[in-house]
Amino acid sequence: MKSIRIGTRNSALALWQAREVARHLQNNNYLTEIVPIVSSGDKNLNQPLYSLGITGVFTRDLDIALLNDEIDIAVHSLKDVPTQLPQNIEMIAYLERDYPQDILIRKESARNKEFHELKLATSSLRRRAFWLRNYPTTDFSDIRGNIQTRLQKLEDGNFDATILSLAGIKRMKMEIDYEMLPLMISAPSQGVISVAGHTDKPEINEIVRQINHNPTQICVEIERNFLSTLEGGCTAPIGAFAEIIGDQIRFKAALCSLDGKNCIAVDENFVYTPTENFGEKFAKVVLENGGKELMAEIKSQI
Ligand SMILES: NCc1[nH]cc(CCC(=O)O)c1CC(=O)O
Numbered sequence: 001m002k003s004i005r006i007g008t009r010n011s012a013l014a015l016w017q018a019r020e021v022a023r024h025l026q027n028n029n030y031l032t033e034i035v036p037i038v039s040s041g042d043k044n045l046n047q048p049l050y051s052l053g054i055t056g057v058f059t060r061d062l063d064i065a066l067l068n069d070e071i072d073i074a075v076h077s078l079k080d081v082p083t084q085l086p087q088n089i090e091m092i093a094y095l096e097r098d099y100p101q102d103i104l105i106r107k108e109s110a111r112n113k114e115f116h117e118l119k120l121a122t123s124s125l126r127r128r129a130f131w132l133r134n135y136p137t138t139d140f141s142d143i144r145g146n147i148q149t150r151l152q153k154l155e156d157g158n159f160d161a162t163i164l165s166l167a168g169i170k171r172m173k174m175e176i177d178y179e180m181l182p183l184m185i186s187a188p189s190q191g192v193i194s195v196a197g198h199t200d201k202p203e204i205n206e207i208v209r210q211i212n213h214n215p216t217q218i219c220v221e222i223e224r225n226f227l228s229t230l231e232g233g234c235t236a237p238i239g240a241f242a243e244i245i246g247d248q249i250r251f252k253a254a255l256c257s258l259d260g261k262n263c264i265a266v267d268e269n270f271v272y273t274p275t276e277n278f279g280e281k282f283a284k285v286v287l288e289n290g291g292k293e294l295m296a297e298i299k300s301q302i
Helices: 012-027 060-067 125-134 147-156 166-171 202-209 214-231 278-301
Strands: 004-008 032-036 073-077 089-094 102-106 119-121 139-141 161-165 193-198 238-245 248-256 263-270
Touching (some): 004 060, 004 202, 012 073, 012 147, 012 166, 012 193, 060 073, 060 193, 089 202, 089 214, 119 147, 125 238, 125 248, 147 161, 161 166, 214 238, 214 248, 214 278, 248 278, 263 278
Parallel strands (some): 004 073, 119 139, 119 161
Antiparallel strands (some): 073 193, 102 161, 238 248, 248 263
16 A cells, blocks of 8 residues: 655654654554655645635645645644634544643743743743733743744843743653643643544545544544634634543633733533533633623734
């Protein structure tokens, strides 16, 4: 049989994640090939991106490569994947989530500062809002780029610390001091590697479905249904985390104003039933309890 072409972005983290998917497929005796996609621009597509439903900045090049049959599957950090997938693209598998949390990384010179004294660098509305909820006077700078770039900017820049995903740090095997941040609720589906495929390739999708981790799928679907019900296409400070504890699911989530002053939170334990859309249900509760007005306020501010 031909090897399965695994498309990935070209960053160190993305390549690690693609190799992780390859490893799972190889364990099931399938041949794989990693295909790094640099940036295909919009080449070879005879339709405009919007008409295909292609939106995500991190996912668009891989979506195009899938639709052009340059790859069989695409590996993503699920949290970077828009909740609305393009036409003819479907999520096929989710690997087991390992480290969902956000962490604080500070530079040596800020070692002895209290949390409320730190100057922080993050471009995430969610990380900013959840931090401000606890430390409202904190000064923020923007920081962008992959993990390595951000850590370099932390060393060079005029700020004390940054907030990153623990999953990324663990995957890159970085020997670095960090602090857990229980004040944060992670981004919906943070720490989960997902595999997307083309709806016209049922044989490949069937093979890839075998590496799916069902408990992870259950949790991220709740988180992402919560997100998509709240957002309606707009980005907002939203954290959502579901985990299976015994025979129950614990779901913690919050929608916050940009300054963190107004947060509408959810903290629920329930028995899972596949027929019920819990994410949507809890999002509707949030919307009815001031979330609708808060979303409108956020949309007008960003
Ligand atoms: N948007 C950036 C991004 N997308 C996925 C990860 C790491 C892996 C993950 O958290 O799923 C990161 C880095 C970060 O948030 O620190």
